Amino acid sequence: MQGGKKGSLHVMISVSHLRKRFGRIRAVDGVSFEVGTGEAVALWGANGAGKTTIIRCVLGVVRFDGRISVGGHDVLRRGKSARHLLGYVPQELAFHDEMRAGAAIRLVASLRATPLADAMTALERVGLEGCAGRRVRELSGGMKQRLALALALLADPPAILLDEPTSNLDRSGRDDVVRMLVELKRAGKTVLFASHRPEEVAALADRVLVLERGRIVDNRSPDRLGAAGPSFRTMRLRVPHAQNDAAATALRAEGLPVENNGHGLCVNVAHGAKAGPIRILVGAGIDVDDFELLPLSDAHDQEILP
Amino acid sequence: MTSAAMTLRSSPPTGLRGFARSLRVVAIKELVDALSSRWFLVNAAVFGLLAVGLSFVSLAGAGVSGLSGFGRTAAGMLNIVLLVVPLMALTAGAATVAGERERGMLVYMLAQPVSRAEVLLGKYLGAAAALVGSLCLGFGASAILMAWRGGTDGIQPFVAFFFFTVLLALSMLAVGVLISVLARRSGVAVGIAVFVWLTLTLLTDLGLMAGTLAFRLRVEELFSLAVANPLQACKMAAMQQMHASLDILGPAGLYAMQTHGEHLRVILLAVLAGWIVVPLAASLAVFSRRSPL
Numbered sequence: 001m002q003g004g005k006k007g008s009l010h011v012m013i014s015v016s017h018l019r020k021r022f023g024r025i026r027a028v029d030g031v032s033f034e035v036g037t038g039e040a041v042a043l044w045g046a047n048g049a050g051k052t053t054i055i056r057c058v059l060g061v062v063r064f065d066g067r068i069s070v071g072g073h074d075v076l077r078r079g080k081s082a083r084h085l086l087g088y089v090p091q092e093l094a095f096h097d098e099m100r101a102g103a104a105i106r107l108v109a110s111l112r113a114t115p116l117a118d119a120m121t122a123l124e125r126v127g128l129e130g131c132a133g134r135r136v137r138e139l140s141g142g143m144k145q146r147l148a149l150a151l152a153l154l155a156d157p158p159a160i161l162l163d164e165p166t167s168n169l170d171r172s173g174r175d176d177v178v179r180m181l182v183e184l185k186r187a188g189k190t191v192l193f194a195s196h197r198p199e200e201v202a203a204l205a206d207r208v209l210v211l212e213r214g215r216i217v218d219n220r221s222p223d224r225l226g227a228a229g230p231s232f233r234t235m236r237l238r239v240p241h242a243q244n245d246a247a248a249t250a251l252r253a254e255g256l257p258v259e260n261n262g263h264g265l266c267v268n269v270a271h272g273a274k275a276g277p278i279r280i281l282v283g284a285g286i287d288v289d290d291f292e293l294l295p296l297s298d299a300h301d302q303e304i305l306p
Numbered sequence: 307m308t309s310a311a312m313t314l315r316s317s318p319p320t321g322l323r324g325f326a327r328s329l330r331v332v333a334i335k336e337l338v339d340a341l342s343s344r345w346f347l348v349n350a351a352v353f354g355l356l357a358v359g360l361s362f363v364s365l366a367g368a369g370v371s372g373l374s375g376f377g378r379t380a381a382g383m384l385n386i387v388l389l390v391v392p393l394m395a396l397t398a399g400a401a402t403v404a405g406e407r408e409r410g411m412l413v414y415m416l417a418q419p420v421s422r423a424e425v426l427l428g429k430y431l432g433a434a435a436a437l438v439g440s441l442c443l444g445f446g447a448s449a450i451l452m453a454w455r456g457g458t459d460g461i462q463p464f465v466a467f468f469f470f471t472v473l474l475a476l477s478m479l480a481v482g483v484l485i486s487v488l489a490r491r492s493g494v495a496v497g498i499a500v501f502v503w504l505t506l507t508l509l510t511d512l513g514l515m516a517g518t519l520a521f522r523l524r525v526e527e528l529f530s531l532a533v534a535n536p537l538q539a540c541k542m543a544a545m546q547q548m549h550a551s552l553d554i555l556g557p558a559g560l561y562a563m564q565t566h567g568e569h570l571r572v573i574l575l576a577v578l579a580g581w582i583v584v585p586l587a588a589s590l591a592v593f594s595r596r597s598p599l
Binding site: 083084112 | 320324327328331332334335338339342406409410411413414416417418419420421595597598599
């Protein structure tokens with residue numbers, strides 16, 4: 001294995017001066033970091049901090065300013081080569097509900113030029129043997145994430161990217177997935193993962209990059225995480241249904257990313273400025289029926305993007 | 307920091323071989339998706355039933371008109387082709403990218419070791435295979451019936467008509483894919499596709515008639531505007547094959563035959579090919595720059 005050195009480690013993932021905008025919103029603002037081979041690094045922060053965007057940039061699926069390389073391959077210029085070295089576990093598996101697990105395995109195995117026999121053993125590795133004939137909709141949340149993990153491990157890539165892999169799981173499902181990830185880390189895989197669950201970070205991470213508003217504000221050991229935590233929280237606002245779109249527009253006009261998930265409008269609010277979104281809506285002539293601050297562990301699965 | 311490039315022990319093929327491999331994988335996935343789409347299956351079944359039904363009607367009337375069974379069927383099928391095939395192709399194309407973007411599947415696909423060009427072209431080829439397959443079934447069933455009951459006299463124009471229908475389907479599919487790349491939601495993509503279908507099938511003809519009256523268009527201008535519509539190009543090409551004359555189309559048809567003569571077929575083929583290449587190139591340009599989110 002070749003690569004640049006970071007201390008005593010070879011560098012697997014190198015991110016340099018990464019910037020990404022979505023319209024007026026700066027999702028990532030000048031982020032630089034490196035992940036050594038065999039290292040597990042957590043991207044920690046509230047919704048909208050930039051975790052998912054950074055992972056998508058490392059995968060090269062969105063355009064960005066700056067430079068990212070994986071195993072020495074520039075992800076924009078040599079994206080295919082870089083992605084060969086990466087397995088990806090999304091927040092939620094996006095396969096069609098009617099697709100069978102075996103068909104999903106065959107698709108990804110074909111894309112990664114992996115022999116089908118090896119691919120099927122990947123199902124066994126995550127405890128899904130005998131599930132190849134089951135449709136995606138028939139799998140529980142935990143099984144879907146284990147399938148996602150099996151797909152990510154198909155060609156035995158040296159690095160795995162995980163985007164809040166346990167955010168949709170119950171306690172038992174979370175424990176299963178975290179246990180598998182710890183085993184992968186022990187086996188020498190490089191792991192870069194986004195999370196806002198302290199227990200997940202503590203179990204898996206060697207290092208934590210704390211993100212706020214698209215910037216790295218701290219680079220710390222996971223045992224020092226408990227005291228800090230992100231300084232942003234997610235607020236869910238309920239407005240009359242007919243005013244939903246107008247409310248989202250008003251908040252976005254003030255530079256606040258909004259997610260409208262059918263249960264209300266979610267925005268990130270800084271400590272000491274929680275009344276800001278309500279003030280904006282009232283100023284725009286929109287009635288606020290209700291609001292609540294979501295606990296970190298219940299926060300939404302997706303980052304709030306415009 | 308310096309960093310030498312790392313490779314896996316079993317690296318997949320690169321270059322043209324790798325491109326072809328990824329293209330094939332994505333195309334097969336798209337083909338399977340298309341064949342499991344109820345909307346597509348209903349369209350294909352309707353087209354097949356109409357084609358076979360028309361064959362029966364043509365056989366029943368054989369001998370009454372001067373046309374053979376194949377000629378009568380092709381003439382009858384022309385209107386169905388111009389109505390049903392663009393709708394099938396446009397909506398199939400509109401479903402290729404927008405739906406997967408909405409579901410998050412597009413990000414997942416692009417997170418695999420494939421290029422955007424491979425994903426888009428693979429999707430086009432897969433949808434094209436499904437579409438051409440359904441046309442083969444419709445035309446094939448009709449041809450078997452005609453050959454069985456009435457012989458193979460006049461089959462050549464029928465085959466040529468099938469060829470132009472395939473070109474029309476591929477061109478409309480390319481337009482559908484462009485719509486799908488541009489639209490953020492699948493519902494919007496399908497809505498735009500239906501609007502484009504209505505425009506090409508109905509509004510363009512009405513617009514040409516109105517334009518001719520309002521602006522006193524010369525016959526060559528009328529021909530140029532008419533032939534720019536792929537449906538009209540397909541219609542002219544098919545009719546030229548069936549009747550060897552376009553006088554049935556009026557002054558524009560006569561002008562086309564007299565001015566372009568034997569070159570007309572090439573012009574019409576170029577128009578249809580242009581409607582495949584240009585929208586597909588535009589789709590690639592947009593898709594390679596646009597966020598898959």
